[in-house]
Amino acid sequence: MQVSVETIGTLGRRLKVAVPADQVEKEFNARLQRLSKQVKIPGFRPGKVPLKMVEAQYGGRLIDEVAGELVQTTLYEAIGSQGLRPAGDPKLQRKPFVRGEQLEYTVEFEIFPEVKRLDLTGVRIERPVVTVGEDDVSRTLETIRKQRADWKPVERAANLGDRLTIDFVGRIDGKDFDGGKANVFQVVLGSGTLLEDMEQGLVGAKMSDTRHISVKFPSDYRHSPLAGKTADFDVKISAVTEAVLPELNEALARDLGVKDSSIDTLRSDVKSNLEREANGRSRAIVRARALKSLLDANPVEVPRSLLDAEIQRLKTSDVSNGLNAGDETAYEKRARSRVALGLILSEFIRNRGLVPDPARVRARLEEMAADYESPQEFIQWHYEKPERLSEIEGLVMEEKVVEDLLVSAQISEKPVSFQELLKIETLVQ
Incomplete structure (x- = not known):
């Protein structure tokens, strides 16, 4: 078998492989012999069909099978002989095979890059x-209280930290866009759930108010069709509620699974x-x-x-x-x-x-x-x-x-x- 290698770019390789004609012929004859013992042709006993007759009827199919199998068996032998490690599936091109000639094919693939540094010497x-302090514990307990808050309706203007229930529809250049409409949507002002322009535009709103708010989407907005664009939103406020936090007491500790319901144990667990x-x-x-x-x-x-x-x-x-x-x-x-x-x-x-x-x-x-x-x-x-x-x-x-x-x-x-x-x-x- 003859193998030549051509470099294509940094990682690309093209292998040209030639399998000798006598190797192809040897494999073809072996397959023909096996097939002649299996085929059934009227007038002949099993295993007694002349090779010429078997070849005449099945030779075209056999030579295609032999050529295909030789490509598979010699491909990785050829790659291994050149010390190459393919990354991904090789792309194969095979020349039309002519009986009595060598089998030729070309395969292209990328190889794994060379990795030269496998340690962090000098890095x-x-x-x-971190030393966790009591301030960290108190801050976490405050977060837990907020997560368990009850929300009480208020008639005053909304402040940061209040939760609003809103309906909104947004338009860009007067046209609706995907994701620009919602009903009965709840947002806590200052939470970052909505873009800052929207949340800031809702500060001071009261129940039943309607507001018109312009929102500029960031240039790196995750939904690229909206990135850098300005949308006009019509917002209807249906409710303004404020958070009522649970007391930091034994009842809260018990609800959080503290066995002795002790605040000291709760702080220790946190x-x-x-x-x-x-x-x-x-x-x-x-x-x-x-x-x-x-x-x-x-x-x-x-x-x-x-x-x-x-x-x-x-x-x-x-x-x-x-x-x-x-x-x-x-x-x-x-x-x-x-x-x-x-x-x-x-x-x-x-x-x-x-x-x-x-x-x-x-x-x-x-x-x-x-x-x-x-x-x-x-x-x-x-x-x-x-x-x-x-x-x-x-x-x-x-x-x-x-x-x-x-x-x-x-x-x-x-x-x-x-x-x-x-x-x-x-x-x-």
Whole structure:
């Protein structure tokens, strides 16, 4: 077999493969012999049909089958002989085959990029450290009270923090637009549920008022057809209510599941929960910083086939979650980062020979299951199908990669407040 390689761009490769005619003929004759023992032709006993007659009747089909199978069996042998690792499915072009000549075909594909840096030697990573204080506990308890508020109708003008029930219809250049109309819609002023122009335009409104409000959509608005445009809304206010918060007392503690109904126990429980949240978020931030550093250290080119597949996956995910498809450039940026990081992590895992630790996978599942009413059912559900378990194995493998990376990095600790911690990005950008 003859193999030649041509480089197309950075990652593209074109292989030209030629399978010798005698190899094709040998395979054809072997298939012909097997078929002659199976075919039934009137006037001949089974297995006694002359080869010439079998070839005359079935030769065209046989040679096509042989050529197709030889392509399949020699393709990856040819790729392997050149030390190449295809990313995505190869695109095959086969020349028309003529009996007695060599079988020739061409295949094009992209290869995985070279990853040169698999450690974080010399990289400094800050780990945020939080000491949860009584102010954090009080702030959280205030949030809990707001979440359990009763809403009392008022006749006064609406202030920030009040909840309004409204009907509205919006128009751009005098025309209705998708998502610009709603009835019996409830909004707490200052919550950020609606755009700031709309919420500010409702401050001071009373029940039964009608308001005309102009709203400017941000240039980066998630629904791109509205980005940067101005809409005129007619709003009818049908109710204005104010929040009546429950008292911070034993009754509230009991409703929140505190066994002894003690305020001190409630505050202690809240503090413990905040500390767990802070520790988890701190780990997530360090993880994101470690992976971002690894990504920055390896500016790899991404195979187009993998990039296109990830863009489509992101779009499908957004649509299934009720989101409108965003800007194509934004999708490509997200996809490029995700694919590049995935390739780098795969190479790290391959290079280190890492495999999922079953005990660690089980422990991770048990940790996740603790948040469910039936933990054992949650665990069993994942073990029932390999594809479900593979998601957890992927999480465990990523945790292991980050642990190994951090061994080579320089870690420093930085005290931050709990509120500051919540503002730090935990995703790889």
